[in-house]
Amino acid sequence: xxxxxxxxxxxxxxxxxxxxxxxxxLRKTFSSxxxxxxxDSPGAIYPALRRLxxxxxxxxxxxxxxxxxxxxxxxxxxxxxxxLKKWIAxxxxxxxxxxGYEEIMLRFAFxxxxxxxxxxxxxxxxxxxxxxAHVASLQKEYESSHKMMPTSGRLAxxxxxxxxxxxxxxxQYALQTYEKETRKKGSAS
Amino acid sequence: xxxxxxxxxxxxxxxxxxxxxxxxxLRKTFSSxxxxxxxDSPGAIYPALRRLxxxxxxxxxxxxxxxxxxxxxxxxxxxxxxxLKKWIAxxxxxxxxxxGYEEIMLRFAFxxxxxxxxxxxxxxxxxxxxxxAHVASLQKEYESSHKMMPTSGRLAxxxxxxxxxxxxxxxQYALQTYEKETRKKGSAS
DNA sequence: TATGACATGTAATCTGTTACATGATTAG
DNA sequence: CTAATCATGTAACAGATTACATGTCATA
Numbered sequence: 001x002x003x004x005x006x007x008x009x010x011x012x013x014x015x016x017x018x019x020x021x022x023x024x025x026l027r028k029t030f031s032s033x034x035x036x037x038x039x040d041s042p043g044a045i046y047p048a049l050r051r052l053x054x055x056x057x058x059x060x061x062x063x064x065x066x067x068x069x070x071x072x073x074x075x076x077x078x079x080x081x082x083x084l085k086k087w088i089a090x091x092x093x094x095x096x097x098x099x100g101y102e103e104i105m106l107r108f109a110f111x112x113x114x115x116x117x118x119x120x121x122x123x124x125x126x127x128x129x130x131x132x133a134h135v136a137s138l139q140k141e142y143e144s145s146h147k148m149m150p151t152s153g154r155l156a157x158x159x160x161x162x163x164x165x166x167x168x169x170x171x172q173y174a175l176q177t178y179e180k181e182t183r184k185k186g187s188a189s
Numbered sequence: 190x191x192x193x194x195x196x197x198x199x200x201x202x203x204x205x206x207x208x209x210x211x212x213x214x215l216r217k218t219f220s221s222x223x224x225x226x227x228x229d230s231p232g233a234i235y236p237a238l239r240r241l242x243x244x245x246x247x248x249x250x251x252x253x254x255x256x257x258x259x260x261x262x263x264x265x266x267x268x269x270x271x272x273l274k275k276w277i278a279x280x281x282x283x284x285x286x287x288x289g290y291e292e293i294m295l296r297f298a299f300x301x302x303x304x305x306x307x308x309x310x311x312x313x314x315x316x317x318x319x320x321x322a323h324v325a326s327l328q329k330e331y332e333s334s335h336k337m338m339p340t341s342g343r344l345a346x347x348x349x350x351x352x353x354x355x356x357x358x359x360x361q362y363a364l365q366t367y368e369k370e371t372r373k374k375g376s377a378s
Numbered sequence: 379t380a381t382g383a384c385a386t387g388t389a390a391t392c393t394g395t396t397a398c399a400t401g402a403t404t405a406g
Numbered sequence: 407c408t409a410a411t412c413a414t415g416t417a418a419c420a421g422a423t424t425a426c427a428t429g430t431c432a433t434a
Binding site for chain 1: 222223225226287288289290291294295297298299300301302306309327330334339340341342344345346347348349351352355356359363366367370
C-alpha cells in the first residue's frame with residue numbers, strides 16, 4: 001500500500017527534519033522564502049501536518065514555555081526520516097522531469113542534510129542520466145515539429161529544450177562542486 | 190465574478206482555437222507531445238470540457254460522418270476566444286513567476302495564433318520586466334542566505350537563480366527574433 | 379471472432395483554495 | 407484598551423487522480 005505522500009508532505013518533512021517547528025513557523029517559511037511554490041495557507045498546512053502525524057511520520061508536542069499560548073512543535077520520527085530517505089533515493093524518472101524541476105530540486109536540496117553527501121551525489125547522477133535522455137527526446141520532437149509551429153510556439157518550445165540543456169549543464173557543475181569538496185575534506189583529514 | 194478558469198481549461202481552449210477537436214484528440218495531444226504536464230486522463234479532460242461548455246467558452250457538436258461511432262468535436266466560441274485573449278494579455282506578475290514558467294510559456298506559445306504577433310511581443314516585454322525584478326530578488330535572497338545552507342541546498346538555490354537568469358536571456362533572444370521577423374515582413378511588402 | 383484502438387463517461391477519493399472563526403499575547 | 411501579531415483550526419467547494427464501466431469499429 002506504499003503510503004502515498006504528496007509533494008507538500010515531503011516539503012514539510014524536509015523542513016522539520018533538521019529543525020522541529022510549529023505549523024505557524026512552516027507557514028512563514030513558505031511565505032517568506034523562495035519556497036513560495038507551496039501554499040502558506042492554514043487550510044493546506046494544518047491538515048497536511050495532521051495527516052503526516054496520523055501516518056506516524058511526525059509527532060507534535062505541545063510546548064508549554066513562558067506563556068500559555070498553545071503552540072505545537074512537530075518533529076520527524078524515525079519512520080518519517082526513513083520515508084524521506086526513500087523519497088530522496090528514488091531514481092529520477094522521465095515522469096519526474098515531465099512534472100517539472102521543482103520537486104526534483106526540493107529532493108536535492110534536502111538530500112545532503114537528510115541522507116548525506118553520498119546520497120546527494122547519487123541523486124545528481126541519476127538526474128544527469130535522466131536529463132540526457134529527456135533532452136534528446138525533446139530535441140527529436142523539436143526537429144520533427146518546429147516547422148509547423150507559429151513563431152511564438154517555436155520559441156516557447158526552444159525555451160523548454162534549452163532550459164533542459166542548461167539544467168543538464170548544471171548537474172555537471174554540481175557534481176564537480178562535490179568532487180572538489182570531497183578532495184578538500186580528504187586531504188584535510 | 191470574473192469566471193475562474195484553471196490552467197487545464199486554458200490549455201484546452203488554446204488547442205481548440207485553431208483546430209476543433211474531440212476530447213479523445215486532446216487526450217492524445219497531451220500524452221504524445223511535450224504537453225505531458227497536463228493529464229491525459231478522461232477523468233480530467235471530459236469534465237473540464239463540460240465546464241468550458243457550460244461557461245459558453247466552447248461548443249461541442251456531435252459528428253455524424255461515415256460511421257456512427259459518436260464523436261463530439263468542440264470549437265471555441267467568440268466568448269472563449271475573448272477569454273483566451275484576456276488571459277494572454279494579462280501582465281506577468283511575480284506570482285506568475287513563482288508558480289513556475291510552464292503556464293507562462295503556454296500563454297506565450299498560444300499568443301501569436303490567438304492574438305497576433307503584436308500581442309506576443311507585448312507578453313514578452315511584460316515577462317522580461319517581471320523576470321528582471323524576480324532575478325534581482327532571488328539574487329538578494331541568495332546573498333543573504335547561502336552561507337547557512339548545506340552544499341546541496343546552495344546548489345539547488347543556484348540552479349533556480351541561474352535558471353531565471355537564463356530565462357531572462359531567452360526573452361531577449363525571443364524579442365530579437367520578432368524584430369527580425371517584422372523587418373523582413375516590412376521590407377518584403 | 380477476438381484483440382486492440384477509438385471514444386466517452388462516472389464515482390470515490392484526495393488535496394488544495396478560499397473564507398471564515400477563535401482565542402492568546404504583546405506593543406503602542 | 408485596542409490593534410496587530412501569534413497560533414490554530416474548520417467548512418464549503420473545486421479540481422485532479424485513479425479506477426472502473428460502456429460500447430463502436432477495424433483488422434488479423
